Amino acid sequence: SQTIHQWPATLVQPVGSPLSLECTVEGTSNPNLYWYRQAAGRGLQLLFYSVGIGQISSEVPQNLSASRPQDRQFILSSKKLLLSDSGFYLCAWSVNGRTTDTQYFGPGTRLTVL
Amino acid sequence: GDSVTQMEGPVTLSEEAFLTINCTYTATGYPSLFWYVQYPGEGLQLLLKATKADDKGSNKGFEATYRKETTSFHLEKGSVQVSDSAVYFCALSGWGSRTGTASKLTFGTGTRLQVTL
Secondary structure, rough: OEEEEEEEEEEEEOOOEEEEEEEEEEEOOOOEEEEEEEOOOOEEEEEEEEEEEEEEEOOOOOOOEEEEOOOOOOEEEOOOOHHHOEEEEEEEOOOOOOOOOOOOOOOEEEEEEO | OOEEEEEEOOOEEOOOOOOOOOEEEEEOOOOOEEEEEEOOOOOEEEEEEEEEOOEEEEOOOEEOOOOOOOOEEEEEEOOOHHHOOEEEEEEEEEEOOOOEEEEEEEEEEEEEEEEEO
C-alpha cells in the first residue's frame, strides 16, 4: 500500500530564516505531487504541483519554491521566511494519468514564523 | 472557473443526531466530487467520492449523492458520534482543471462539525 510522509511535523522559525520541508511517497511510482497551505481557519491553497522529476508548476507567486529531485520526493523551500508564511503545509499525491483524480494527503507540517 | 460552496460552520449536534452538510459546485464538463475529513492537527483523509452523476459515495456511515441537476453533493449521516467531530471539506476535480496528467482539486472552505454528548 502507499504511504506519504512529511517532516518535520512541527517547526518554529524566525522571520528571515530559510525553510526546507520534505515529502516522500512510498509504494507507487511516478506520482503527481502537490504542496498545499492551510492558513488558520481557512481552506486549502494549492501552491505547487509536479507531474515528474524536475517538473514544477507554481500556482501562486510568493517567496516559496518547490523542487522534485527524485521521483517520490517533493521539497518546499524558502530563502527568507515571512510572518505570512505561517500555516499548515500539506503534501499530497495522486496517480499519474488516472481519471478519478483522488489526491491522498500526508500528515502535514505546522509552521510558525515568529 | 471551478468553484465549491459549502455551508458555513460550525455545526453543533448532539450525539445520534442526523447530519447534513450542504455542498454545491460550479464546473464545466463532468467533475469528480469528493468529501475529505480533517481531524484536529492532522492531514486530510478521503472520506468518500463519486465520479459520475447519480453515483452515491459512502464510507463509515456517511453518504453523498452526485446530483448533476442541482450541482450538489451534500454529505449526510444518520447518527453522528462524538468521534465524528472534525472539519469536512467538499472538493471537485474538473476537466477544466487538468494540466498534462495532473489534476487540481478545488476545495470548499470547510465546515467544522462538533458533536456533543
